[in-house]
Structures are given as structure tokens and as C-alpha cells.
Amino acid sequence: MKLSLFLYLLLWGGHSLFAQKDTLDPQKIIKLDHVVVSAQIEPQSIKKSIKNVQVITEKQIKSLGATNLGDVLNQYVNITVMPDGDSGRSTVSLFGLDASYFKVLVDNVPLVNEGGVGNNTDLSQINLDDIERIEIIEGAMGVTHGANAISGILNIITKRHADNKWNLTYSLQEESVGREYNLTTRGRHIQNFKASHNLNDHWMFSVGTTRNKFNGFLGNYNGKNVLYNDQNRGYRFLPRNYLQTNAIINYKKEHFNTFYKFELMNQDISFYDRSVKSGYNDQWGRYKFGNDRRYFYKRQFHHLNINGSGWLNYNFSLSYQEQTRDDEYFRYIISRRLETNNTTERVEAMKVGYSKGELSKSFYDKRLALSIGYEATKNKGFAIVNASQNRTKEVSESIDNYDGFLVSEYHFTPQFSLGLGGRYSYQSLFDNQYSFSVGSRYLLPKNLEWRASVGRSYRTPDFYELFSNIIFEGHYFLGNESLIPESSLSFDTSLKKMTLFSDDLLMKNQLSLSHNRIKDRITNALIGYEGSTPKYQNINISKYNYINLASTNALSLDENLEASIGASFTWISQIIDNNVHKTDDRYLLNMGINAGLTYTFPKWGTSVSGYYKWAGKSQLWAATTNGYIVSEVDSYGWLDASIKQPFLGKKLELTLGARNLLDVTDVKRTLTTEGHNTSSSVLLGYGRTFFLKLSYNLDINY
Numbered sequence: 001m002k003l004s005l006f007l008y009l010l011l012w013g014g015h016s017l018f019a020q021k022d023t024l025d026p027q028k029i030i031k032l033d034h035v036v037v038s039a040q041i042e043p044q045s046i047k048k049s050i051k052n053v054q055v056i057t058e059k060q061i062k063s064l065g066a067t068n069l070g071d072v073l074n075q076y077v078n079i080t081v082m083p084d085g086d087s088g089r090s091t092v093s094l095f096g097l098d099a100s101y102f103k104v105l106v107d108n109v110p111l112v113n114e115g116g117v118g119n120n121t122d123l124s125q126i127n128l129d130d131i132e133r134i135e136i137i138e139g140a141m142g143v144t145h146g147a148n149a150i151s152g153i154l155n156i157i158t159k160r161h162a163d164n165k166w167n168l169t170y171s172l173q174e175e176s177v178g179r180e181y182n183l184t185t186r187g188r189h190i191q192n193f194k195a196s197h198n199l200n201d202h203w204m205f206s207v208g209t210t211r212n213k214f215n216g217f218l219g220n221y222n223g224k225n226v227l228y229n230d231q232n233r234g235y236r237f238l239p240r241n242y243l244q245t246n247a248i249i250n251y252k253k254e255h256f257n258t259f260y261k262f263e264l265m266n267q268d269i270s271f272y273d274r275s276v277k278s279g280y281n282d283q284w285g286r287y288k289f290g291n292d293r294r295y296f297y298k299r300q301f302h303h304l305n306i307n308g309s310g311w312l313n314y315n316f317s318l319s320y321q322e323q324t325r326d327d328e329y330f331r332y333i334i335s336r337r338l339e340t341n342n343t344t345e346r347v348e349a350m351k352v353g354y355s356k357g358e359l360s361k362s363f364y365d366k367r368l369a370l371s372i373g374y375e376a377t378k379n380k381g382f383a384i385v386n387a388s389q390n391r392t393k394e395v396s397e398s399i400d401n402y403d404g405f406l407v408s409e410y411h412f413t414p415q416f417s418l419g420l421g422g423r424y425s426y427q428s429l430f431d432n433q434y435s436f437s438v439g440s441r442y443l444l445p446k447n448l449e450w451r452a453s454v455g456r457s458y459r460t461p462d463f464y465e466l467f468s469n470i471i472f473e474g475h476y477f478l479g480n481e482s483l484i485p486e487s488s489l490s491f492d493t494s495l496k497k498m499t500l501f502s503d504d505l506l507m508k509n510q511l512s513l514s515h516n517r518i519k520d521r522i523t524n525a526l527i528g529y530e531g532s533t534p535k536y537q538n539i540n541i542s543k544y545n546y547i548n549l550a551s552t553n554a555l556s557l558d559e560n561l562e563a564s565i566g567a568s569f570t571w572i573s574q575i576i577d578n579n580v581h582k583t584d585d586r587y588l589l590n591m592g593i594n595a596g597l598t599y600t601f602p603k604w605g606t607s608v609s610g611y612y613k614w615a616g617k618s619q620l621w622a623a624t625t626n627g628y629i630v631s632e633v634d635s636y637g638w639l640d641a642s643i644k645q646p647f648l649g650k651k652l653e654l655t656l657g658a659r660n661l662l663d664v665t666d667v668k669r670t671l672t673t674e675g676h677n678t679s680s681s682v683l684l685g686y687g688r689t690f691f692l693k694l695s696y697n698l699d700i701n702y
Contacts, residue, residue, distance in 0.1 A: 034046055034055045034057075034133070036049060036053045036055065036135050037108070037135070037155075037157065038051075038053060038105075038108070038135040038137055038153065038155040039051050039053075039137055039141060039144045039145070039153070041360045041369045041370075041371045041407060041409060042309075042313055042360060042369070047449065047498075048417075048441075049441070050409060050417055050418075050419040050439045050440065050441045050451065050453070051137050051439065051451075051453070052137065052138070052451050052492070052494050052496075052510075052512065053135055053136070053137055054076075054135070054136040054137070054138075055133055055134070055135055055136075056072060056076075056133060056134040056136070057133050058131060058132055058133060060072075060598075061128055061131060061134075062644070062655075063598050063607065063609040063642060063644065064609070064611065064640060064642070066128055067128070067173070067175065067188065067190060067212065067691075068090070068123055068124045068126065068128065068212075069123040069124075069126040069128065070083070070090040070092075070123040070124065071640075071659065072128070072134070073092055073123065073154075074613060074638065075594060075596065075611045075613060075640070076136070076594070077550055077552060077566040077567075077568050077592060077594045078094055078095060078138065078548065078550060078568050078570070078592070079092055079093070079094055080092070080093040080094075080615070081093075081123065082098075082099075083237070083683060083684065083685070084683075089122045089124065090122060090123040090124050091120060091121065091122065091123065092104075092121075092123065092154075094138070094151040094152055095138075095151050095514075095516070095546045095548055095570055095572070096546060096570065096572045096590065096620075097150065097151045097544070097546075098120075099119055099120045099121060100116070100119050100120055100148065100459060100462060101119070101148065101149075101150040101151040101459060102119065102148075102149075102150075102151045102152055102153070102154070103118040103119060103141070103145055103148055103149040103152075103153045103154070104118055104119075104121040104126075104153075104154050104156070105118060105145070105153060105154065105155045105156065106155075106156045106158065106301075106303075107155075107156070107157060107158055107261070107303060107305065107317075108155060108317065108356070109303050109317055109319045109354060109356070110145075110354065111126075111301075111321075112299070112301075112321035112322070112323050112350055112352045113125070113299075113323050113350065114297070114323045114324065114325045114348040114349065114350050116148070116350075116462045116463065117148075117350075117352055117354070117377060117379055118145075118148060118149075119148045119462065120462065124240070124242070124267075125242070125265060125267060125297070125299070126156070127210050127244045127246070127265075129171070129192045129194065129208065129210055130158045130159055130194070130208060130246060131156055131157070131158060131159070132157045132158060132159045132160075133157050134154060134155070134156055134157070135154070135155045135157065136152065136153070136154050136155075137152055137153050137155075138151065138152040138492070138514065139151070139152055139453065139455065139490050139492045139514055139516070140435070140437060140453075140455030140456065140457040140488060140489075140490040140516070141153045141455075141457065142423060142435030142437070142455065142456065142457030142458060142488075143405055143407060143421035143422060143423045143435045143436065143437045143455065143457075144405065144407065144421065144423075146375055146377075146401070146403055146423065146425065146435075147401065147425070147433070147458060147459060147460045147485070148459045148460065149457055150457045150458075150459055150486075150488045150490075150516070150518065151516070158248070158261070159196075159206075160204070160248060160250045160259055161204060161250070162196035162197065162198050162204055162206065163699070164198070164699040164700065164701050165197070165198055165700055165701045165702060166195070166196070166197050166198075166698075166699070166700035166701075167194075167195070167196040167197075167697070167698070167699055167700075168194075168195050168196075168697070168698040168700070169192070169193070169194045169195075169695065169696070169697050169698075170191075170192070170193050170695070170696050171190075171191070171192045171693060171694065171695040171696070172190070172191055172693070172694050172695075173188075173189075173190040173191075173691060173692065173693040173694075174187065174188075174189060174190075174691065174692050174693075175187055175188040175189075175190070175689055175690070175691035175692075176188075176689045176690050176691070177214070177215065177216070177217045177237070177686055177689060178217055178219070178665075178686045178687035178688065178689060179687065179688075180215075180217065180218060185215055186215050187215055188212070188213065188214045188215070188691075189211075189212075189213045189215075190210070190211065190212045190213070191210070191211045192208070192209070192210045192211075193208060193209055193210075194206060194207070194208035194209075195207055195208070202251055202252055202253045203249070203250070203251055204249070204250045204251075204252075205247070205248065205249040205250070206247070206248050207245075207246070207247045208245070208246050208247075209243070209244065209245045209246075210242075210243070210244045210245075211241075211242065211243050212241075212242040212243075213240075213241050213242070214237075214239060214240045214241070214242070215239050216235040216236075216237055216238055216239035216240075216270070217235060217236050217237035217686035218235055218236060219235070219236030219237075219665070219686065220232065220236065221233065221234050221235055221236055222234075223235070223272075224272045224290070224292070224332065224334070225334055225337070226276060226334070227276065227288050227334055227335065228276060229275055229276040229277070231274050231275060232274070233272055233273060233274050233275065233276055233290060234271070234272035234273065234274055235272065236683075236686065237686050238269050238270060238271055239269070239270045240267060240268065240269045240270070241267065241268050242265070242266075242267045243265070243266045243267070244263065244264070244265045244266075245263070245264045246261065246262060246263040246264070247261070247262045248260070248261045248262070255308050255309045255310055256307075256308040257305075257306075257307050257308060258304075258305060258306045258307070259303075259304075259305050260302075260303070260304045260305075261301070261302070261303045262300075262301065262302055262303075263299070263300070263301035264298075264299070264300050264301075265297070265298065265299040265300075265301075266296075266297070266298050267296075267297040267298075268294055268295065268296050268297070269294065269295040269297075270292070270294050271292060271293050271294070271295070272290055272292050272332075273290035273291045273292055275290065276288050276289075276290060276334065277289055277290065277291070284333070284336065287333055287334075287335055287336065288333075288334045288335055289331050289332060289333050289334060290331075290332045290334060291329070291331060291332075292329075292330055292331075292332045293327055293328060293329045293330070294327070294328040294330075295325060295326075295327055296324075296325065296326040296327075296328065296344075297323065297324070297325050298322075298323065298324050298326075299321065299322065299323040299324075300320075300321065300322050301319070301321050302319060302320045302321070303317060303318075303319045304317070304318045304319070305317045305318075311361070312359055312360070312361050313359070313360040313361065314357070314358070314359050314360075315357065315358045315360075316355075316356070316357040316358075317354075317355065317356050317357070318354075318355050319352075319353075319354040319355070320351075320352070320353050320354070321350075321351075321352045321354070322349070322350070322351045322352070323349070323350050324346060324348065324349040324350075325346070325347055325348040325349070326344055326345065326346050326347065327344065327345060327347050328342060328343070328344040329341075329342070329343050329344075330342040330343070345384065346382070346384075347383065347384045348382065348383045348384075349381070349382040349383075350379065350380070350381050350382075350463075351379075351380045351381075352377060352378065352379050352380070353376075353377070353378040354375075354376070354377050354378075355374075355375070355376045356373065356374070356375045356376075357373055357374055358371050358372070358373035359371065359372055359373070360372075366411070367410065367411045367412075368408070368409070368410050368411075369408065369409045369410075369411075370406070370407075370408050371406070371407045371408070372404075372405075372406050373404070373405050373406075373407075374402070374403060374404050374405070375401075375402075375403040375405070376401070376402050376403070377400060377401050377402075378398070378400050379398060379399045379400060380396070380397075380398050381395075381396070381397055381398070381399060381463040381467075382394070382395070382396045383395050383463060383464075383467065383468065385467060385468045385469045385479075393469075395467040395468075397429075397463070397466070397467060398428060399428060399429055399460070399463070400427075400428040400429075401425050401426060401427050401428065401460075402425070402426045403423055403424065403425040403426070404423070404424055405421065405422065405423035405424075405435075406421065406422055406423075407419070407420075407421040408420050408421070414443070415442060415443040415444075416440070416441070416442050416443075417440065417441045417442075418438075418439070418440050419437070419438070419439040419440070419441075419453075420437070420438055421435075421436065421437045421438075421439075422434070422435065422436045422437075423435040423436075427460070427485075429460075429466075429481075430460060430461075430484060430485050431484065431485075433458045433460075433485055434456070434458075435455065435456050435457050435458065436455060436456050437453060437454070437455035437456075438453060438454050438455070439451070439452070439453035439454075439455075440452055440453070446497070447497055447498055447499060448495060448496070448497050449495070449496040449497070449498075450493070450494070450495050450496075451493065451494050451496075452491075452492070452493040452494075453491070453492055453493075454489075454490070454491045455489075455490055456487065456488065456489050456490075457487075457488045457490070458485045458486060458487050458488065459485060459486040459488070459518075460485045461480075461483040461484075461485065461522060461538070464479065465479055465480070465483060465522055465538045466479050466480065466481050466483060466538075467479045467481065476533050476534065476535040476536065477524060477536045477537070478527075478535065478536065478537040478538070479537075479538055480537050480538045480539060483522060483538060483539070483540060484520060484540050485520070486518055486519065486520045486521050486522065486540070487518070487519050487520060488516055488517065488518045488519075489516070489517050490514065490515065490516040490517070491514065491515045491516075492512065492513065492514035492515070493512070493513050493514075494510055494511065494512035494513070495510065495511050495512075496508070496509065496510040496511075497509045497510075504557055504558035505555075505556075505557050505558075506555070506556045506557075507553070507554070507555050508552075508553070508554045508555075509551075509552075509553045509554075510550075510551065510552045510553070511550075511551050512548075512549070512550050512551075512552075513547075513548070513549050513550075514546075514547070514548045515545070515546070515547050515548075516544075516545065516546050517543075517544075517545050518543065518544040518545070519543055520540040520541075521540070521541075521542040521543060521544050521574075522538050522539070522540055522542070523538070523539060523540075523541050523542040523576060523577065523578060524536045524537070524538055524578065525537060525538075525539045525541055525577065525578040525579045525580075526578055526579045526580050527539075527579065536578075539579075541577045541578075541579075542574065542575055542576050542577055543574065543575045543585075544572070544573075544574040544575075545572070545573040545574070545585075545587075546570055546571065546572045546573070547570070547571045547587070548568065548569070548570045548571075549568070549569045549570075550566065550567065550568040550569070551566060551567050551568075552564065552565075552566035553565050553566065559600070560599060560600045560601075560602055561598070561599050561600075562596070562597070562598045562599075563596065563597045563598075564594070564595065564596045564597075565593070565594070565595040565596075566593070566594045566595075567591075567592070567593050567594075568591065568592045568593075568594075569589065569590075569591055570589070570590045570591075570592075571587040571588070571589055571590075572587065572588050572589075572590065572620075573585050573586060573587045573588070574621065576621055576623075576628060578623070581623070581626075581627040581628050582628070583621050583628045588618075588619035588620060588621075588630065589616075589618075589619060590615075590616065590618040590619070591615070591616030591617075591618075592613065592614065592615050592616060593612075593613070593614040593616075594611075594612070594613050594614075595611070595612045595613075596609070596610070596611045596612070597609065597610050597611075598610075604645070605645070605646045605650070606643065606644070606645050607643070607644040607645075608641075608642075608643050608644075609640075609641065609642050609643075609644075609657075610639070610640070610641045611639070611640045611641075612637065612638070612639050612640075613637065613638040613639075614635065614636075614637045614638075615635060615636055615637075615638075616635045617632055617633065617634055617635045618632070618633045618635075619631070619632055619633075620633070622669075622671050624671070629671060629672070631669055631670060631671045632669070632670050633667055633668070633669045633682055634667050634668045634669075634670075636662075636664050636667050636684065637662050637664070638660060638662060638664055638685075639660070639661040639662050640657070640658065640659045640660070640661070641657060641658055641661060642655055642656065642657025642658070643655070643656050643657065650697070651696060651697055651698060651699075652694070652695070652696050652697075653693075653694070653695040653696075653697070654692075654693070654694055654695075655691075655692070655693040655694075655695075656690075656691075656692055657690070657691050657693075658688065658689065658690045658691070659688075659689045659691070660685050660686075660687060660688050660689060661688055662688075663687050663688040664684055664685050664687070665683070665684065665685055665686060665687050666681035666682065666683055666684065667681065667682045667684055668680075668681060668682075669681065669682050
């Protein structure tokens, strides 16, 4: 039944591409396109872009009632959000590739975390309240965005304007966590405040702050104050407290614009030992305790941008970012609710100076556009890693790169454009790298848009793969400073149709196909023994290929109705070799469906939204003592819904909603060995949650 639905969606989308009849001038459709900036020589409409850009608008984000970026991306057709209950992090997987291959940027500057530059981004650390839109491009983006943009990029465009003299916004959101909620120690509690002011026609500034307190999810655990040792102490999802403050000042005059943005983020995560231990001293007698800890994350973000147009168009960014992680260790005396022996140490840090600049110009009546640019990254990393004999050591290393790139577009006719690009990267730790891309866009009759591209990208090993060591009794996992970058060759093509049936009714259909081949993939492999303990080390030995076929379809009516449905097939072939066992190169299938519906009742301004995601049964390799076998993860569905009602002339807005209405927590993963089935679980969520959000917006003009 599910497979039949997939085939129907794909065939319906393909049929729509060719069967629909256009009724209005195509130029009217262009006006409805978003203007995009990611990977563009200059800002332009999606229709003119050689790259296939997907846009998530501020309106869509608000209709989700999302509390973090993971809530938003969970509705994207090819993306899977991967939460980690033990670390408190949430990262993204695209085409089966983890967050090391996907780059997250804010206003075209890669976002730094303690493990990398733009990659392995914790989605829970990104504030949604300042986002104007999100632009996503799938596939090889190495030419315009450098290392680690193999599966694609996500560029967050923040708000840099105010519509009135003063704009003051305050919002309050209360949310259950599964069935757990009260006003103080359970659930999620969010507050946000922002003030924007237009000083005059040229100067604007804004300041804002967001607090997001998540009290954790107990699930089948018993919290921190249990006195019996059944290995169920603690939380399924760790408690965390997030505080972010930002400020921006923007100057704009005719063909010149500059802005400076500052952001300070603090997040602490509490971890509670599963075991309850016993102790004794003369003061307390016998007591119960847990060896607990907290993780303190801090990030500061500075970004200065200058851009303008004239005889030459120019765009320069200078950024400094620093993210640190401090761990506090302490003994929690359970019976006395008391912390003792508190010690804190810095375990990770990343300091990054970043600059990117581009000069562009059009020639021959704008038929030819050229852009030349540079990107420089000065990256200083620090970590405390495990070493032999149960000791630790400090590692402090620089991973720098200095890149030059050239991008060109030639518009042979108004219908046909060709883009060429190349990048060369001078690396401080690795052999120098290069990327290239060739892309084309052709406007066919009946408002059909065809795009195709081929490109080479690369991924450089991250700090942990190079330098981290995990050595203790029975475990021996080593980083490898001799690792080389992975390389990727990808191809993608898409066919899109926009049909404007009337002034109010618009339909969009897209059918896309992509293929990527990754060589020298890094794998943790057996390299020998230390006594009877096996030693594993990161080495370049594996390969990874995927083929993705997707159909997306959207319908909008008079800004009151927005409906979408999409389906995706992804076939993944990977040769994993750990020097003992090796997989074959068969293709394993993953499937997904996404659907969304938003309707606004014009009379009352009430908006009702629903978003559904279905992930089909997926296959992946699992390592066993007898070699690699194919395991299966069960299918699941994810449904979010909300209703939004404005009051007082849209100054006050109330949103009621629910996420994960189908109550998904764990999904079963099954392995079949020698005729026997064994199962484990994959953690995806904390069950059905309900939220209430109240927003007040005050506009002042004088």
C-alpha cells in the first residue's frame, strides 16, 4: 500500500509537469518567486537560479510552532533529524550522510561549534526568532562553500530590517514534554523579546534575547533523586537551559549596505549517572550518591558585512567565532540534595577567524556574469582526550585553509544558461584540494524549468577524527593525523513546473534525480591488538554511493491555502571495510513521504496547519562478530498540527498546537543472524507534546 502511494505521488508529479495547461503570462509567475542569495553571483529569483534552491519561509516556521531548527527540518523531504538523548544534541542526516557532510551557515558565514566549522551543528543551539527564511541547496557545493559541503548547505537568512519606527515583540511558549508538564520542573518554557528601531532612513538596530528551558524527559527513568540502584536513574532526554542574546546594526543607502551582528549563546546540559552508589563518612553516616556532571556550552559570534553594487558588485564578510565546552564534575548526595567535590575543566574549544569576499560584474548586456572570490579560515582547536594508562592529554592544533574561487554564468538566450565554477584550497594539514562544478538551466515551453549539474567536492577530517583518543580497559580507539580528505563526485538534475491557473491559484511540481559517489571515506578499522584488547583507528578505506529520486508538489490559493506533498526514494550503497569484515556493494532502500496543509479563514484570520512525515522501513549495515549484516529499522509516521488566532488587530497572536501526535518515541531495529532475530531501538522523540504560544507585537510610529 505504501509503495503504491509512492509510485502514485511520483507519477502524479511527473504527469503534472507535462499535462497542466498554463493560462497566464509566465512573467507573472516570476513575481511570485522568492529572491535567493545562497550560491548566487547576485541576489535573484529562484526561477533564474542555476542551482535548485528550496526556501522555508518565516510564515512556515511560525505555523509549525517550532522551538528549534530540528522541528523545522523534520518536515523536509530528504532530511532526518537525529536526536541524542545522552549528549542532548540534535544533528541532521541527508541522504544517509551525517552532519559532517552538510554545512550550516548564518548569513553565508559557517556556524562554528566545538567540533567543526559549519558541520556537526547542534540544531538545538540555533534561535528561530530572528530568521527571515532558510535556503537549502542539495548536492555538491564545494565551489562556493568549500570543504564539507558534499550533501548540501543550509543558509539561515536573519532579519535586518524593521517595518516601523519601533517594533517591540514579546512571546511566551509553554510546552509539555510527552506527558510531563508543570509550571516549574517539567516541560519546556520559552520566552523571547526583541526590539527593533529605525533611527532614520538609513540606520536600523535591533536587540533581542531568548530563553529556552527544557526540563528533560524522564521516559522510563526515575530522575535524579532515586535511592535504589536499578540503573534507571536520570533522564531519557537530558535537561538543558538555553540563553541567547543578539544585537544587529544595519546601514543602507542606495547601492551600499553594511551590517554588524553580535550573538552570545549559553547552554548548560545536566547529566545524571544511571547508577546509585553507596558511601559513608562520620558526618552523614551511610549515604547514596551519583557521579554527575554538567556540560556548559558558550558561543560568541561576530559578523561584519559590507556589500554594494556599482561598476563592480562586492560582498565582503569578516567573522570571529568562539565556542567552548566546560564540564563540571560533582558528587550528588541524593538523600541530602547536596552537591560536593565540584570541579570544572575546559574540555573542548574552537576559535575561528573567517573571511569571505567576492567581486562580481556583468558583461555583454548582462549575458555574462563573473564572480571571483576568496575564503580564509583560521581555525584553532583544543580538546582534552583520553590517553594510555587511564590518563588524559591536551591537544591544541590549527586547521587552516586559504581558498580562491571563480564562478561564471553565461546566458546564451533568455531560456538557456550555463554555469561554470572552480575552487582551489591551500590546506595547512592536508594536501591542497580543489572543487569544480558545471550547471545549466533551460526554460522549456509550458513553463517547464530543467536544471542539471555535476560537481566535485571534498570533506576534510574533523578535529576528533584526527586527534581524539579513547583508551581505557577493553577499549582502544585512536584518531589518525595521517587521514586524507574524502572526495565526492555528484550529479543531479530536476524538472520543475509552475502553473498559475488564475491570479489566485498557483501549483508547483518538481521531479529530481541525484547521484553521489564518495571515495576515501573515513572508517574506524581494526589495526591490531594491545595484549588481548583490539585497537581501532580512523583510516580512509570505505566508499559511499547514493541515488535519490524525489517528487515535490505544492498548491497555493490566494495566500489562504497552502498544500504540499512529496515523496523520496534513496538507494544507498556503501563498502565498509574495517580490515576484518567488509560489506558488499548492494543498494539499500530508504523511503519517505512529506505532506503539509495550511488554511487561513479570511473572516477571522484563523490559520490551521498540519504537517505529516512518513519514513518507510529502512535498511542499513550493522557490524556483528561474524561480519556485517543488513538490519532493518521499522517505518514510522510523524504528525504536527497547530491553530493560530490573531487578536487586537494582529497585535496579539495565540497559537495552540501539538507535535508528534502519533506518539513516536523509539523505533525498532531488527538484525537477523543465523536464523535468529535480535532487536534494539532507535531513539527519535519523547512522544506526543502540546504547546501554547502567546505573542505580542507593538508597532510605534512617530
